[in-house]
Amino acid sequence: MLRALIFDVDGTLAETEEAHRRAFNETFAEAGLSWHWRTDDYRRLLKITGGKERMRAWRDGIGSGPDDAGIAELHRQKTRRYGRIVAQGGVPLRPGVAGLLSDARGAGLRLAVATTTNRPNVDVLIRAATGRAAADIFEVIAAGDDVAAKKPAPDVYLAALERLGLRAEDALAFEDSRNGVLSARAAGLEVVVTPSAYTAGEDFSGAASVLPDLQDWFGRLRLAS
Numbered sequence: 693m694l695r696a697l698i699f700d701v702d703g704t705l706a707e708t709e710e711a712h713r714r715a716f717n718e719t720f721a722e723a724g725l726s727w728h729w730r731t732d733d734y735r736r737l738l739k740i741t742g743g744k745e746r747m748r749a750w751r752d753g754i755g756s757g758p759d760d761a762g763i764a765e766l767h768r769q770k771t772r773r774y775g776r777i778v779a780q781g782g783v784p785l786r787p788g789v790a791g792l793l794s795d796a797r798g799a800g801l802r803l804a805v806a807t808t809t810n811r812p813n814v815d816v817l818i819r820a821a822t823g824r825a826a827a828d829i830f831e832v833i834a835a836g837d838d839v840a841a842k843k844p845a846p847d848v849y850l851a852a853l854e855r856l857g858l859r860a861e862d863a864l865a866f867e868d869s870r871n872g873v874l875s876a877r878a879a880g881l882e883v884v885v886t887p888s889a890y891t892a893g894e895d896f897s898g899a900a901s902v903l904p905d906l907q908d909w910f911g912r913l914r915l916a917s
Contacts, residue, residue, distance in 0.1 A: 694913075696863040697796050698852050698881070699830075701807040701814055703868035703888030706785050706821060708778070708813075709738065710889075715774035716743070719766055725757065735890055741808040741842040741871055743767050775816040785821045786886065788906030793829060795910040804832035806852040806865070806876075808842045811835040832856050844871040849879035866906070870894040884909070 702708045713734045720727040727750065729737065737746040744767045751757030758766060777783075796803060805814060805826070814833055818826035826833060832855040839847035853860060860880030867873055868888040876883045877898045885899040886906055896902050903909065 694801065694862065694864060696802040696804060696856055696858055697792075697866065698804045698806050698849065698863050698876075699866045700868060700872050701805060701817065702809055703891060704786070704866055704872070704886065705789055706783050706817060707889055708783055708817060709734065711777045711783050712743070712774060715770050715777055716747075719770040719773055723766060723769070727757070738869070738890055739871065741844070742836055743770060743809075745842070771810060771812055774813060778813075778816050778820045781820060783817065783820065786888075786905055788909060790822070792906050792910050797829075799910075802832075802856060802858075803830045804834070804852045804856055804863075805830050806834045806848045808836040808848065808871075810837045843869075844874035844878070846875050846878035849876050849881060853879065853881075864900075867899075870896065873897075873899050 699705055702712065713729055713731070717728055729750075737749065740746050740749050744763055747757075747763045747766065748760065751763070757763075793803060807814060811833060814835060815826050818824065818829060822829065832852050834848045834852040834855065836842050836848065839845075839851055841847045849865065853863065856863070863881060865872075865876035865881040865883045867876060867883050867885050869891040873883050873885060873896055882900045883898070885896045885902045886904065887894065887896070887902065
C-alpha cells in the first residue's frame with residue numbers, strides 16, 4: 693500500500709536549472725574566472741551530479757582552475773547567489789506539483805525529498821514557490837550533502853526511506869533525469885518521471901511511467917486504485 697511520495701527537486705518540483713546556470717556563471721565572473729557555461733555545456737554537465745563535482749569536472753577537462761578548496765568556496769558563493777535569484781521569484785513549481793502535494797497530504801500520504809542539491813537550495817525554492825517552509829510540507833528532506841555518494845547511487849533515497857521508517861515498496865519516487873531513475877530504482881523504488889527542459893530525451897528505462905507533467909496525477913492514481 694502506498695504510504696509516501698518522495699520527490700527529487702531540481703527539474704522535478706521546478707525548472708530550476710537555468711537559475712542554477714545563471715548563478716554559476718555570475719559567480720565565475722565575479723571571481724575573475726574565464727569559465728562560462730553555455731546551455732549545451734550545462735546540459736552535459738548535468739549528467740554529473742553535484743555542483744562541486746561539475747566544477748571539478750570542468751576544471752579537469754580544460755586543465756586549469758581553482759583547487760578543490762577553491763571550488764568548495766566558489767560553490768558556497770554560488771549557493772548564496774542562487775538563493776537570491778530564486779527569492780526574487782520566477783521559478784514556480786511545475787504544473788501539477790502544488791496540487792499533488794496538497795492532495796497527497798489530504799489523503800494522509802507522507803511527503804519527502806531526496807535530492808542531490810543541498811538543503812539551503814531546497815529551503816529557498818520551496819519558500820519562494822509556496823510561501824511556506826520546506827519542513828512544513830515535507831516530513832523528511834534528504835539532501836546531497838547528507839550522504840556519501842550522490843545519484844545515481846541510491847544513498848539519498850535509502851536515507852529518505854530510513855528516516856521515514858518505510859520500505860521501498862511503501863513509497864513512490866518522482867524524478868526528471870536518468871541519474872534519478874537509476875538512483876531510485878537502485879533503492880528499490882518505483883519511479884514516475886516528468887522530463888525537464890534539460891533532461892528531455894534521456895533514457896528513462898526502468899521508470900513506471902513517463903509523463904509530461906503531474907497535472908491530475910493524483911486523481912488518476914485514485915481512480916486506478
